Each structure stands twice: as structure tokens, then as C-alpha cells.
Amino acid sequence: LKYKRRGNRSVEDRRLAMLELIGLIESLTDREPRMRVAISTEWLRLREVVAQARRPVDLNRAEDPIDAVLCAYIALYA
Numbered sequence: 001l002k003y004k005r006r007g008n009r010s011v012e013d014r015r016l017a018m019l020e021l022i023g024l025i026e027s028l029t030d031r032e033p034r035m036r037v038a039i040s041t042e043w044l045r046l047r048e049v050v051a052q053a054r055r056p057v058d059l060n061r062a063e064d065p066i067d068a069v070l071c072a073y074i075a076l077y078a
Contacts, residue, residue, distance in 0.1 A: 005060055014059050018050045018066065025069060035073045043069070 002009060003017035028035035037043040046062055053059050 003059075003066075004063065005056060011054065011056055011059065014056075015050060015053050018053075018059060018062065019047075021066060021070070022047050022050060025066070025073070028073060033073075033076050035069075035076075037069060 001017045001021050003014050003021055005014065025035065026038050029038065046065055049058060050062050050066075053062070
């Protein structure tokens with residue numbers, strides 16, 4: 001997924017890719033090990049920030065927390 005701030009990716013392309021990644025992370029609720037992010041108010045706020053993003057800075061601020069959750073899941077899985 002091309003959600004990172006590289007090259008000439010548009011805000012809309014990054015926003016859609018980031019929302020796709022968020023959806024994939026949320027789908028881990030029924031996997032083993034479980035990742036139940038959708039019960040977190042902070043996660044829901046982060047999802048809303050990405051959904052409403054219109055500027056690169058909005059996505060830049062969301063990128064690190066999303067990456068951190070994904071890395072935590074990978075560590076748990078490994």
C-alpha cells in the first residue's frame with residue numbers, strides 16, 4: 001500500500017491507501033492473535049482524522065501511530 005509520503009503521491013491517493021490499511025488492521029479482530037483496535041477511542045479518532053484529511057500534514061500525523069500499531073501486531077504475531 002502506497003500510503004507513505006514519497007514522490008508525488010497525492011493526498012487523496014495516500015488517504016485512500018491509509019484507509020485501506022486501517023481497514024486491514026481492523027479486520028484482524030477475528031484472526032489469531034487478535035487485534036481489537038476498533039474498541040479504542042484513540043483508534044477511532046485516528047481513523048476519522050485520516051477519513052477527513054485534505055492536507056499532507058493531516059496524513060503525516062496519522063502515519064506514525066498507524067505504523068506503530070502494525071509493528072506491534074507483527075511483534076505479537078512473531
